[in-house]
Amino acid sequence: MNTKVTIAGIELKNPVMTASGTFGSGMEYSEMTDLNLLGAIVTKGVADKPWEGNPTPRVAEVYGGMLNAIGLQNPGVDVFMERDLPFLEKYDVPVIVNVCGHTVEEYCNVVEKLNNSKAAMYEINVSCPNVKQGALAFGQDAKVLEETTKAIKAIAKKPVIMKLSPNVTSIKDMALAAEAGGADAVSLINTLIGMKIDIERKCFVLANKTGGFSGPAVKPVAVRMVYDVAHAVKIPVIGMGGIATGEDAIEFLMAGATAISVGTMNFIDPQTTAKVADGIEAYMQRKGVEDIHELIGCV
Amino acid sequence: MKSKQKATIASHEQLAPGIYSLWVRTEMAVDAHPGQFVGVYPKDGSRLLMRPISICDVNEDRTQLRLVYRAGGNGTREIATYAAGEEVYLLGVLGNGYDLTKMQGKKVILLGGGIGIPPMLNLAKELKKQGTQTVTVLGYADNKLFLKEDFDKESEVLIATMDGSAGTKGTVIDAMNAENVTGDVVCACGPMPMLRAVKKYAEEKGMTAYISLEERMACGVGACLGCVTKTKEKDEHTHVNNTRICVEGPVFEASVVDI
Numbered sequence: 001m002n003t004k005v006t007i008a009g010i011e012l013k014n015p016v017m018t019a020s021g022t023f024g025s026g027m028e029y030s031e032m033t034d035l036n037l038l039g040a041i042v043t044k045g046v047a048d049k050p051w052e053g054n055p056t057p058r059v060a061e062v063y064g065g066m067l068n069a070i071g072l073q074n075p076g077v078d079v080f081m082e083r084d085l086p087f088l089e090k091y092d093v094p095v096i097v098n099v100c101g102h103t104v105e106e107y108c109n110v111v112e113k114l115n116n117s118k119a120a121m122y123e124i125n126v127s128c129p130n131v132k133q134g135a136l137a138f139g140q141d142a143k144v145l146e147e148t149t150k151a152i153k154a155i156a157k158k159p160v161i162m163k164l165s166p167n168v169t170s171i172k173d174m175a176l177a178a179e180a181g182g183a184d185a186v187s188l189i190n191t192l193i194g195m196k197i198d199i200e201r202k203c204f205v206l207a208n209k210t211g212g213f214s215g216p217a218v219k220p221v222a223v224r225m226v227y228d229v230a231h232a233v234k235i236p237v238i239g240m241g242g243i244a245t246g247e248d249a250i251e252f253l254m255a256g257a258t259a260i261s262v263g264t265m266n267f268i269d270p271q272t273t274a275k276v277a278d279g280i281e282a283y284m285q286r287k288g289v290e291d292i293h294e295l296i297g298c299v
Numbered sequence: 300m301k302s303k304q305k306a307t308i309a310s311h312e313q314l315a316p317g318i319y320s321l322w323v324r325t326e327m328a329v330d331a332h333p334g335q336f337v338g339v340y341p342k343d344g345s346r347l348l349m350r351p352i353s354i355c356d357v358n359e360d361r362t363q364l365r366l367v368y369r370a371g372g373n374g375t376r377e378i379a380t381y382a383a384g385e386e387v388y389l390l391g392v393l394g395n396g397y398d399l400t401k402m403q404g405k406k407v408i409l410l411g412g413g414i415g416i417p418p419m420l421n422l423a424k425e426l427k428k429q430g431t432q433t434v435t436v437l438g439y440a441d442n443k444l445f446l447k448e449d450f451d452k453e454s455e456v457l458i459a460t461m462d463g464s465a466g467t468k469g470t471v472i473d474a475m476n477a478e479n480v481t482g483d484v485v486c487a488c489g490p491m492p493m494l495r496a497v498k499k500y501a502e503e504k505g506m507t508a509y510i511s512l513e514e515r516m517a518c519g520v521g522a523c524l525g526c527v528t529k530t531k532e533k534d535e536h537t538h539v540n541n542t543r544i545c546v547e548g549p550v551f552e553a554s555v556v557d558i
Contacts, residue, residue, distance in 0.1 A: 024522035028546075032302055032520070044524075050538045057515040059525035061374070063345045066517060073524045075537045215347060267518040268340070268347045269303055270390075 001284055002291040003277075005039070005258050007236045008159030008184035010094050010120050012039035012259060015292065016249065016277045019240045019263030020045055020098035020123060020163070021070065025084035026091070032270035035091045037277055039259060043084065045100035045125050048109040050076040055207040060196045065215025065242065066264060067194050069208035072100050072131055077110045085117055094120035096161065100128060104138075104151045115157040122158055124148075127165030127190035129212045139165040139190075142177035149181025159184035161238065166225055167193050175229040175237075187238035187261070188229060189222045215264040216242040223255050230256020230297055244272065246279015253280075256297040300330075301391065301520060303340075308385045309363055315443035318414070319379050320355070321366045327391045328361045333399070333422035334488075334511055334550045337364065337391035338519045341374045349390050350374045351516050351545070353488070355417035356424070356449070367417035367446065393519050394549045397422055397486060397509055402431050405483035409454065410471045410497060412438040412489025416446055418511060419488060423453035434480055438471040438489065472496050486550075487511070491558065498553040508553035514544045521546035529557035 003014040017040040023029055026041050035041065053073025060067045074080070080097075088095045097119045101107035111122055126139035126148060138148045145162070153160055162178035164171055166189040175186050191212025196205040222241020230237045239257030243249050244265045252260045265272040280292070289295060306325035314320050327337060331354050338349025356365035370379040381387060407426055411419040416437050426433050435454040437447065442464035450456045458466025459474035467474035470493060474480070487497040488511035501508035514526035527541040528551070534542035540557070542548070 022518075022523065028518070028520050028522040031300055044522075050533075052539045052541055053524060053527065053537075056525075056527060058527070059348075059515050059517045059523065061346060061348045064347070066348060068517065068523065068525060070524050073527065073537055073539060073541060075539075079538055216344075264347070264517075267523060268349075270520070271303070 001281065001289070003281060003284070005292060007238070007258055008121065010159065012094065014039040014277050014280065015253065015259040016273050016280070017096070017238065017259055017261045018042050018266065018273060019261035020125065022263040022266045025080070026088050027084065029266065029270050033274055035093055037274045038093050040094045040096050040120070041088060042096045042123055042261060043098050044074060045072045045098045045128070046074055046077050046080045046110055047072065047100050048077055048106050050074065050079070057206055058208070060205040060211065062194065062196055062213065062217070064217030065213055067196055067206060067211030067213055068191070069206045069211035071208065072128055074100070077113050081113065081117055085119065089118050096121045096123050098123045098125055098163070100125040100131070102131070104148055107148070107152055108155055111152055111156050115155070119158060121161055122152070122156060123161040123163050123187055124152055125163050125190070127163050129165070129167060129191060129193045129210065136165055136167070139174065140168055142173050145174055146177040146181040149178050149183050153182040161185040161187050163190055164188040164229070165190050166221065171225045172228045172232045175233045179233045179235050183235060185236040185238060186229060186233065187240065189218070189225050189241045192218055192221065214242070216244050218242045219248060223251050226252055226257050227255040243276060246276050246283055249276050249280055250283050250295060253292070253295045254297070254299045258296055301393065303388055303390045305386050306389045308381055308383050308387060310383050311381060314367065314445035317370050318445050319368055319370060321368070321378070321381070322358070322363050323366065323387065323389065324363050325389055327389060328357050328364045331357050331364055331392050332396035333425050334396035334418055335392045335394045336549065337366065337389045337393060339366070339378055340388040340390070341377045343377055346374050346377065348517055349519055350378065351393070351513070351519060353418035353511070354421055355446070356421050369414040390519055393545055395547065397550050399425055399429060402426060402484055403429060405431065406481070407431055407433045408475070408480055408482040408485045409433055409435040410438070410485060410487035410489065411435070412471055412493040413440065415487070415489030415493070415511070419486070420446055420449055420453065422486060423450060427453050434482065436471045436474050436480065438474070438493065439465070470496065472500055482506070484509070495558055498558065501553055509550050510553045510556070511549045512544050512551060512556070512558070513549060516545055519545045530555055531557055
């Protein structure tokens with residue numbers, strides 16, 4: 001049975017990756033799950049300098065999911081390259097570094113530094129809903145997204161994945177813009193913008209007022225968006241949004257995703273990625289699927 | 300080693316209105332240290348995140364953990380319905396806990412306020428075991444003095460109640476002042492206004508204070524960066540003035556955090 005997939009020339013032993021921001025830099029979960037079972041690790045967003053993030057409360061539970069407004073707290077690319085990347089290099093897993101910035105220059109600064117590292121690919125976060133300046137702005141205007149992609153591609157020595165926001169009129173148009181800018185792949189969906197109000201205290205639950213909605217409740221939206229995008233672009237699509245089981249992952253593959261990411265469910269069960277990988281194999285076994293490519297975009 | 304594990308409920312009882320005591324059979328009891336916590340996962344699939352609950356006690360042969368919690372929200376209200384014999388998933392053991400070696404040979408004041416009372420019991424017990432002298436001040440809303448009898452076995456206990464129905468009327472600080480409580484080190488867990496008052500009190504008296512913080516949490520293992528507290532200095536993990544309560548805490552030396 002073949003579960004290997006390839007994205008921009010990088011082979012993954014299976015299509016299961018971690019969604020940025022839900023798996024730290026791998027270290028936090030390494031004692032609770034075998035990182036070598038993963039197709040790829042996508043790190044938490046890394047900027048050119050340390051970012052403080054937002055005030056607390058930063059997280060809230062909602063029906064079937066959660067809201068977060070972390071604000072991309074991160075130690076910056078220098079600490080990341082000194083501490084986190086060497087840790088991940090001990091494992092037999094491609095590392096995809098999620099890159100965040102307020103400006104095109106900031107994205108490029110991070111990419112330039114990482115060009116000399118063992119990172120396998122970059123995932124560019126142009127879709128964080130919780131950072132006021134920039135970030136989401138790059139992912140909500142097709143023209144800006146295309147230009148941003150071009151600028152990053154011009155200096156990147158590794159494949160570039162553009163991570164798309166679902167908070168747009170047409171995610172298909174955004175994917176086409178990323179493709180036109182030279183992106184090697186797109187990943188979607190980032191979180192949906194949500195809000196929760198504490199009716200007892202008559203205030204917002206999150207200090208940031210709004211937060212990114214994720215978890216099993218968003219899955220149908222994500223599957224639909226992956227389907228729309230996969231049928232519009234020629235580059236590979238990485239699908240995510242509420243994946244909890246192998247069956248969930250199969251839905252994304254059938255919608256047209258070449259690989260998938262587990263996000264929020266890592267918090268609910270640190271073994272989710274391994275269980276999803278097992279679940280995919282079990283499905284293939286049950287259905288007599290020899291090669292995972294038979295499933296990709298099959299509906 | 301942290302992990303998610305199935306545990307069995309040994310017993311479950313209500314101690315006061317909205318306050319429950321849950322004994323769970325789990326291997327996590329072997330490693331549990333005062334001030335640490337576990338995550339309890341609700342079973343209802345609409346409620347996904349674990350509920351961080353402090354460790355109140357560990358049984359003699361270290362096979363069970365006691366969790367005393369307030370059923371305040373939907374998740375903990377669901378947990379409150381679990382019966383003995385039922386299984387529940389835990390994530391743990393989480394957090395740093397109190398460093399007992401720093402309290403050796405000192406007189407330690409333990410302060411617990413409201414639902415910050417339970418973790419101080421395990422601390423009082425372990426401090427007694429290592430021969431450290433303690434005095435405990437417990438702050439309640441009213442005369443529903445849950446866990447007081449358990450504390451009486453481990454420490455000298457003073458009471459403060461907001462409504463004045465038992466002990467000193469007012470806060471734990473009011474009770475300390477009224478009773479002239481003195482010591483070298485303060486350990487405290489309780490609501491944020493109490494912890495701010497404890498921090499200020501310790502600064503004024505030139506004492507070391509260790510305070511246990513809480514915050515909305517998602518992962519509990521340092522990955523999501525949801526539960527941070529402001530710090531005076533740059534933190535080790537992110538090199539910013541925000542540090543993770545679930546990993547670097549929940550217990551902090553009060554002078555380190557900016558609350």
